[in-house]
Amino acid sequence: MDELGARAAALAARHPRAARLRRVGTSRGGTPMLLLSVGHGSRQALVVAGPHANEPAGGATALRLAERALADPRLTDGADATWNLLLCADPDGLRRNEGWLSGPYTLGRYARNFFRPSFLEQPEWLPDGPDRVTLPETRTLLELQDELRPFLQCSLHGVDVGGGFVELTHDLPGIAGRMARTAARLGIPRELGSYDTLYWPDLGPAVYRIPPPRLGDLTAAITEAAVESTWCHPGRFGTVTAVVEAPMWGAVGVADDALPADREAVLRAVSGVLRHDTRRLQRLLARLRPHVAAGPDAAHLLAPVDDYLLVSPRLANAWDPDTDDGSGRRLPPMSNAHLTAMRIAGRRLTLRSAGLLHQLVTRAGRDPAGVLPELDRLLDAWCADYHDGCGARWIPVERQVEYQTRIVLAVFELAGRRAGAPVPFG
Secondary structure, three states: OHHHHHHHHHHHHHOOOOEEEEEEEEOOOOOEEEEEEEOOOOEEEEEEOOOOOOOOHHHHHHHHHHHHHHHOHHHOHHHOEEEEEEOOOOHHHHHOOHHHHOOOOOHHHHHHHOOOOOHHHOOOEOOOOOOOOOOHHHHHHHHHHHHHOOOEEEEEEEEEEEOEEEEEOOOOOOHHHHHHHHHHHHOOOEOOOOHHHOOOOEEEOOEEEOOOOOOOOOOOOHHHHHHOEOOOHHHHHOOEEEEEEEEEEEOHHHHOOOOOOOHHHHHHHHHHHHHHHHHHHHHHHHHHHHHHOOOOOHHHHHHHHHHHHHHHHHHHHHHOOOOOOOOOOOOOOOOHHHHHHHHHHHHHHHHHHHHHHHHHHHHHOOOOOOOHHHHHHHHHHHHHHHHHHOOOEEOOHHHHHHHHHHHHHHHHHHHHHHOOOOOOOO
8 A cells, every 4th residue: 555655656746747646535544545636637537446455456557547647648638537546445454465465376375364344344335324424435435426526437346266347337338349359368357247247237248237226235145235335426427437347366267158058056056065165164253253252353354254154145045046045036047157156256255254264363373262274274175176176367467457457448438438528549
């Protein structure tokens, strides 16, 4: 986080007429939230990096976008646009991931040093209830949206294992083709059946329509809860929001759009594994909790574990063709890509939980419940399943950043056309 701020300050110092850096808020931990603005156009583009603590590439993408805008006046004067780049929406959470950010980039190192706060402590979400906005990070983002009234908002996300995809509040014809060409050139698999968008309309391959916001149960489906978010807040200004997902470890199976030979068998297997692994973790947590619950860092690490272990069995029921989860909703038609994404998503929930429990023990400096050997075995086995079973391979940060940058620039151009604005690359 400090490096992001220093690089942004140096950029603004080198280009004092075109670039400005200002503090727009303060995190819960007292970290400045910085906005880098480039250009002086009347049309505002807002780019939000780091909305999830474990997705660091967006900060580097924001700086690259600033450099591109400074180097190419078609992106500023030619489009009558100002680029506003929030360097990190969750700077405190980003700091908690420093144990893996410097590499080496292995799944095991990532899992044992991963951090992401509980659902209700993620800055982009707007939980239901009288205290809808309780986080200073969320308030900062909402105030920025209200101040800027952007024609475009891009939220920069990272898929830990999977492929690239885009979620949009409005259709942007042409974006699917742009994505396909960019992904092919950079060797990024496209996620053609994202779990996050399982019930959402498709706008093209790996492009999904964010449905209108509605209230829902956080534990019923993560994807539904996420809709009630800051993605939709600026819709009153006609803002197009694009959520740009770039994978850290690519898995080619998420790009397989062929029909499965036996969908039900795969779903039974995926839901069965998720139930089994969740029960193992619940037993480990029950043994561990009495010894660590009063620790100085326990609240931060236990809250997301509780979220994951609450959601996991509900998802297993929703995916199981032999189980009625009570929602009255059928699973949509599925390709192999959907089934691969669901397998990855189930493994993600348990791997993250095991990694957070592992940190609880290692940070305490002792293992009174005797759970560390089993946690290490589970983490090694589940990372191997990602690597060997799903073909997960690390994508260099440079390619992650370039992919995100090109997708944002494509969205910028197409959203500008939709608004009848000057076309920077026409």
